Amino acid sequence: MSARDEILARVRGATADVVTTPADRAPTAVVEETSPGRAATLDLFAENVADYRAQVVRVAASGVAGAVADALRQQGCATAVLPTGLDPAWRGAATEVVRVLDEADVRVDAELDAVDAVVTAAAVGIAVTGTVVLDHAADQGRRALTLVPDVHVCVVRAGQVVHDVPEAVGRLRPEPGLARPLTWVSGPSATSDIELERVEGVHGPRTLVVVLVDEEV
Amino acid sequence: MSALARPGTDLRVALFATCFNDTMWPDTLKATVRLLERLGCTVEFPQAQTCCGQMLTNTGYGAKALPLVRRFVDVFEGYDAVVAPSGSCVGSVRHQHRGIVELAGDDRLASRVEHTVPKVLELSELLVDVLGVTDVGAWFPHRVTYHPTCHSLRMLRVGDRPLQLLRAVRGIDLVELPGATECCGFGGTFAMKNADVSVAMGSDKARAVVGTGAEVLVAGDNSCLAHIGGILGRQRAGVRHLHLAEVLASTEEDPA
Amino acid sequence: MTTTTPGPVQQTSLVFVGMPKFPTAAREALANTQQRRNLRHATHTIRDKRARVVAEVPEWEALRVAGAEAKDEALAHLGDYLEQLEASLTANGATVHWARDAAEANAIVLGIVRDQQVDEVVKVKSMATQEIELNEALEAAGVNAWETDLAELIVQLGHDRPSHILVPAIHRNRSEVRDIFRREMAAVGRPAPEDLTDEPARLAEAARLHLREKFLRAKVAVSGANFAVAETGTLVVVESEGNGRMCLTLPETLVTVVGIEKVLPRWDDLAPMLQLLPRSSTGERMNPYTTMWSGAHDGDGPQDVHVVLLDNGRSHVLADRVGRQALRCIRCSACLNVCPVYERTGGHAYGSVYPGPIGAVLNPQLRGTTSEVDKSLPYASSLCGACFDACPVRIDIPELLVELRGRVVEQEGRTAESAAMAAAAWVLSDPKRLAAAQRAATTAGRVIGGRTVRAVPGLGAWTDARDVPTPPTETFRQWWARERGQGSR
Numbered sequence: 001m002s003a004r005d006e007i008l009a010r011v012r013g014a015t016a017d018v019v020t021t022p023a024d025r026a027p028t029a030v031v032e033e034t035s036p037g038r039a040a041t042l043d044l045f046a047e048n049v050a051d052y053r054a055q056v057v058r059v060a061a062s063g064v065a066g067a068v069a070d071a072l073r074q075q076g077c078a079t080a081v082l083p084t085g086l087d088p089a090w091r092g093a094a095t096e097v098v099r100v101l102d103e104a105d106v107r108v109d110a111e112l113d114a115v116d117a118v119v120t121a122a123a124v125g126i127a128v129t130g131t132v133v134l135d136h137a138a139d140q141g142r143r144a145l146t147l148v149p150d151v152h153v154c155v156v157r158a159g160q161v162v163h164d165v166p167e168a169v170g171r172l173r174p175e176p177g178l179a180r181p182l183t184w185v186s187g188p189s190a191t192s193d194i195e196l197e198r199v200e201g202v203h204g205p206r207t208l209v210v211v212l213v214d215e216e217v
Numbered sequence: 218m219s220a221l222a223r224p225g226t227d228l229r230v231a232l233f234a235t236c237f238n239d240t241m242w243p244d245t246l247k248a249t250v251r252l253l254e255r256l257g258c259t260v261e262f263p264q265a266q267t268c269c270g271q272m273l274t275n276t277g278y279g280a281k282a283l284p285l286v287r288r289f290v291d292v293f294e295g296y297d298a299v300v301a302p303s304g305s306c307v308g309s310v311r312h313q314h315r316g317i318v319e320l321a322g323d324d325r326l327a328s329r330v331e332h333t334v335p336k337v338l339e340l341s342e343l344l345v346d347v348l349g350v351t352d353v354g355a356w357f358p359h360r361v362t363y364h365p366t367c368h369s370l371r372m373l374r375v376g377d378r379p380l381q382l383l384r385a386v387r388g389i390d391l392v393e394l395p396g397a398t399e400c401c402g403f404g405g406t407f408a409m410k411n412a413d414v415s416v417a418m419g420s421d422k423a424r425a426v427v428g429t430g431a432e433v434l435v436a437g438d439n440s441c442l443a444h445i446g447g448i449l450g451r452q453r454a455g456v457r458h459l460h461l462a463e464v465l466a467s468t469e470e471d472p473a
Numbered sequence: 474m475t476t477t478t479p480g481p482v483q484q485t486s487l488v489f490v491g492m493p494k495f496p497t498a499a500r501e502a503l504a505n506t507q508q509r510r511n512l513r514h515a516t517h518t519i520r521d522k523r524a525r526v527v528a529e530v531p532e533w534e535a536l537r538v539a540g541a542e543a544k545d546e547a548l549a550h551l552g553d554y555l556e557q558l559e560a561s562l563t564a565n566g567a568t569v570h571w572a573r574d575a576a577e578a579n580a581i582v583l584g585i586v587r588d589q590q591v592d593e594v595v596k597v598k599s600m601a602t603q604e605i606e607l608n609e610a611l612e613a614a615g616v617n618a619w620e621t622d623l624a625e626l627i628v629q630l631g632h633d634r635p636s637h638i639l640v641p642a643i644h645r646n647r648s649e650v651r652d653i654f655r656r657e658m659a660a661v662g663r664p665a666p667e668d669l670t671d672e673p674a675r676l677a678e679a680a681r682l683h684l685r686e687k688f689l690r691a692k693v694a695v696s697g698a699n700f701a702v703a704e705t706g707t708l709v710v711v712e713s714e715g716n717g718r719m720c721l722t723l724p725e726t727l728v729t730v731v732g733i734e735k736v737l738p739r740w741d742d743l744a745p746m747l748q749l750l751p752r753s754s755t756g757e758r759m760n761p762y763t764t765m766w767s768g769a770h771d772g773d774g775p776q777d778v779h780v781v782l783l784d785n786g787r788s789h790v791l792a793d794r795v796g797r798q799a800l801r802c803i804r805c806s807a808c809l810n811v812c813p814v815y816e817r818t819g820g821h822a823y824g825s826v827y828p829g830p831i832g833a834v835l836n837p838q839l840r841g842t843t844s845e846v847d848k849s850l851p852y853a854s855s856l857c858g859a860c861f862d863a864c865p866v867r868i869d870i871p872e873l874l875v876e877l878r879g880r881v882v883e884q885e886g887r888t889a890e891s892a893a894m895a896a897a898a899w900v901l902s903d904p905k906r907l908a909a910a911q912r913a914a915t916t917a918g919r920v921i922g923g924r925t926v927r928a929v930p931g932l933g934a935w936t937d938a939r940d941v942p943t944p945p946t947e948t949f950r951q952w953w954a955r956e957r958g959q960g961s962r
């Protein structure tokens with residue numbers, strides 16, 4: 001018998017007492033904090049992202065390009081890699097302060113090690129946990145882009161911010177046959193492996209700047 | 218004393234002595250009787266009672282505890298309320314008796330167990346929930362710290378009921394025990410089978426007790442008290458231990 | 474009653490063969506004062522952090538129920554969900570392998586590594602690969618397996634064993650870590666900086682530099698997975714440092730070893746899990762990084778993606794209707810951090826990669842109760858219940874411990890203890906016999922009088938460090954009969 005068949009037979013033998021079927025199951029219970037309102041959700045998002053010692057900059061839509069340029073300048077970056085589908089206005093702003101490489105120009109991931117920063121959009125933000133989720137669409141680039149450079153400037157639009165985790169999971173449900181990889185980021189990389197003392201910055205970007213684009217009034 | 222309400226009037230309570238208290242700590246049981254009678258209860262002691270079977274169950278001899286469970290139900294099923302000054306034994310009754318009977322496959326006994334065990338209460342539950350009192354008219358002019366035992370805390374969920382009762386004691390100087398919710402390390406046969414770890418846990422608990430400057434350590438389980446008290450005694454720490462019932466029974470006329 | 478057929482138990486690995494029983498190993502651990510101090514500090518720190526973030530969630534109990542429900546569903550219909558997972562993974566371009574035991578899993582991984590003609594792999598911290606001792610198997614075949622989690626790196630460089638599920642080097646303090654890095658890094662790659670101090674930030678920086686060259690050149694990575702969603706074929710790795718992302722993203726080939734109990738039925742089940750795990754585990758609202766991948770993603774990350782579904786005793790545990798709840802475990806280690814026994818003994822005394830309360834119930838189920846250590850593990854607890862309260866998927870560990878004690882008793886047959894317990898049961902089942910036995914105690918009480926007992930023959934385990942309570946001269950039963958007569962039934 002193949003290992004597959006044997007394991008399945010063992011498992012079915014072990015659960016022979018079960019009388020229900022998978023179809024009997026009710027929908028997964030949704031346990032979440034209710035949003036007290038959009039403004040409060042956005043404030044909480046900004047607060048919790050900052051609590052993870054990421055930097056948070058809140059701007060109007062017209063201010064994104066400026067904020068991106070400021071972040072790159074303040075971090076002392078000389079080079080930045082940009083995903084192919086990044087908003088042209090942000091790209092333009094970045095070009096004025098750093099030497100810009102396009103995602104397509106850096107074919108070998110190891111070459112990203114020489115790049116200072118990356119600028120991306122995002123897919124979802126989660127207020128309760130201070131999380132940014134990347135789905136690596138064209139405005140975020142392949143996963144290595146947001147991993148190897150040491151500074152990540154990430155633009156999150158207010159409309160992308162949900163209150164709690166279940167809503168985010170709902171939004172990110174993969175379409176059949178079109179699953180995307182997801183990276184959930186909550187603050188810069190960190191470890192507490194030595195005496196449970198938290199140290200920010202191990203392997204992933206040690207600096208995370210989240211530019212939160214508030215809704216236009 | 219005359220001003221004290223007698224909320225227990227008309228309540229007939231069976232005392233489940235528990236074998237350990239019966240044999241080793243009769244003063245706790247006498248205090249329980251005194252306290253409940255002071256509050257107006259009619260206390261009965263059904264003499265056919267023996268033991269909840271916890272030691273057998275927790276050591277892996279659950280099947281041997283079946284006759285004890287049967288006896289427990291025979292003795293106590295007719296009462297409206299059963300009380301024991303032991304969180305651990307009440308925990309065993311409420312949380313283990315069903316399982317022992319289920320395993321034996323005795324459906325009739327199972328339904329009698331189902332009917333009986335919810336009526337079995339730890340002392341602080343009876344006082345606060347059934348009698349509705351927190352001030353039981355006690356007087357105990359000493360510096361006291363309270364250790365909430367694991368089974369009263371996490372099996373019975375008695376919460377802060379014992380502390381509510383202690384806070385209302387006249388003359389008491391109640392001080393918080395640091396790390397109170399951590400296990401003292403008694404754990405029944407654990408104290409023997411893993412004596413080194415048990416003593417390590419008990420020593421930390423004893424250190425916390427001494428650190429409070431308390432003169433008396435109070436808890437709702439004499440077994441845990443014997444363990445912590447045994448360590449304090451060996452250290453000549455100058456802290457005595459007393460069961461909650463004895464503090465609550467203590468009065469100016471008859472101090473503990 | 475329907476009977477179920479248990480699969481075989483796990484073979485105890487060479488690393489843990491001959492482990493002494495828990496009390497013996499524990500005594501040694503208790504004497505290690507440096508380790509006791511390290512453990513106390515670490516467990517209390519993380520315990521407090523967890524308590525704070527769990528208190529932020531008013532509906533925590535409802536979340537625990539949702540988490541347990543999702544895992545129970547997966548286990549109840551595990552055959553169906555494993556087949557669905559396999560189909561989803563295959564549709565996503567992954568190659569699925571099945572491994573009955575550790576040897577088979579290791580052979581599969583080694584085969585994939587050999588196909589790539591490499592002599593090293595980078596590894597994401599994974600309990601499943603520790604359990605099967607993959608590193609040892611790879612090394613025996615001439616393949617270096619580089620652990621990339623900081624704590625795992627400390628353990629590997631220190632030629633040590635992990636002692637905690639989440640923080641494997643919890644028993645080490647900063648100066649020990651600095652010494653290990655200074656001594657060992659040079660032999661396997663970039664040396665530690667000359668001026669390395671024991672500041673955690675400096676030590677983390679040293680690990681970053683040491684490992685980066687390995688990440689950038691590795692062709693093959695090996696990981697575990699926290700969750701595997703049957704519905705979508707999605708694998709999930711929850712981590713903090715970014716070493717996971719490095720391994721899951723940069724190499725061309727990725728092999729993920731997944732215990733069959735890691736399956737979640739639906740995508741939606743990820744929500745309660747991601748709400749429960751970080752708060753229970755690291756005491757954070759969310760861990761810094763979570764990676765989800767569904768097979769091979771065109772132009773992004775590894776294109777050669779393998780998944781090894783591992784039984785290794787799990788189907789044996791599954792056959793036990795009480796014991797199977799232990800398979801809900803999501804390896805958060807909250808039970809370790811709150812356990813008063815673990816806090817004092819550390820993890821090595823448990824003789825397994827799964828220490829603490831969950832190890833005390835999982836190991837005797839996965840491996841059986843034939844070895845000295847596995848037989849003793851169900852007793853390595855005071856049954857204080859702190860582990861159940863902390864468990865995010867409501868595994869009733871105290872209940873399982875008691876259940877397993879019963880199994881050990883049954884297996885051992887007639888012993889001095891069983892004779893004593895039988896005698897006790899006989900005495901306790903009849904009030905007259907109990908009263909007769911009590912007379913022995915009160916006789917002793919009268920002899921001892923007001924003195925304190927400091928030693929009793931045969932009770933050394935108690936009296937070595939504790940006074941014995943003096944028996945009274947009269948039992949309560951006697952007092953009641955004397956004072957109240959036979960008034961009561």
